[in-house]
Amino acid sequence: MCREEGLALTNLAADKEGNEEKPAFDGFHMFGVVKxxxxxxxxxxxxxxKYFTFPLFRDEKLAFYDGLGGRKLKARTLFGFLWNMRSMxxxxxxxxxxxxxVGEGIxxxxxxxxxxxxxxxxxxxxxxxxxxPVDDILAAVNAVKEKASAxx
Numbered sequence: 001m002c003r004e005e006g007l008a009l010t011n012l013a014a015d016k017e018g019n020e021e022k023p024a025f026d027g028f029h030m031f032g033v034v035k036x037x038x039x040x041x042x043x044x045x046x047x048x049x050k051y052f053t054f055p056l057f058r059d060e061k062l063a064f065y066d067g068l069g070g071r072k073l074k075a076r077t078l079f080g081f082l083w084n085m086r087s088m089x090x091x092x093x094x095x096x097x098x099x100x101x102v103g104e105g106i107x108x109x110x111x112x113x114x115x116x117x118x119x120x121x122x123x124x125x126x127x128x129x130x131x132x133p134v135d136d137i138l139a140a141v142n143a144v145k146e147k148a149s150a151x152x
Contacts, residue, residue, distance in 0.1 A: 001088070002109075003097050005132045006032065006052030009111070012134050013054075024138055027145065031055040033064045033109070040102040051097070062107065068125055071108040088129055113140050116148055 013025040032052050037044065048056055059065065092099055111132065113122040122140035124133060 001126075001129060003047055003051045003100065004092060004095065005111075005126070006047060007050075007095065007097060008132050008134055009137075010052055010054070012138060025141060027148075028113075028141060031057060033057055033059045035059055035062060035065060035107055035109075036104055039104070040100070043100045043102050046098075046100070064112075065107050065109060068108070068110045068112070068123065071125060072106045073108065073128060091131070111137055113137070113144060115144050121147075 009030065013023055013030055015024045031054050034044065034056055035058070037058050044056070062070070065071075089099070108126040108128060110126045111122075111124040112120055115121050121144050122137070124137065126132075
């Protein structure tokens with residue numbers, strides 16, 4: 001579901017806020033963290049070129065993932081994922097997202113938002129098979145912007 005999450009973040013970053021001409025993530029740098037290369041580099045290239053067009057960095061030691069709790073899919077989560085496969089496939093098809101289940105898919109990721117000082121202000125832990133909470137992410141970005149504006 002990384003492709004769906006990547007596309008949602010890319011679209012959110014491109015959206016304009018109301019009548020403003022600034023993208024929603026104006027003033028923020030966005031990048032992705034991947035845990036493996038050399039397994040499905042063609043799929044990784046497709047992810048980068050079609051779904052998440054921001055820089056990607058390899059986290060060889062899984063520090064980012066450990067920072068999100070080092071969570072892994074458990075049998076119960078995997079069962080729920082398989083149970084909801086039909087609705088996920090429908091959702092992906094509606095967004096023209098081509099699936100890819102190659103590579104390690106057990107370690108769960110997420111989204112982290114930092115302020116200008118590099119302090120974490122928000123974290124979303126991936127809930128495999130469910131869409132990311134774009135409204136919550138946008139609210140967190142706006143909260144960081146407001147906090148920064150208040151300091152100036």
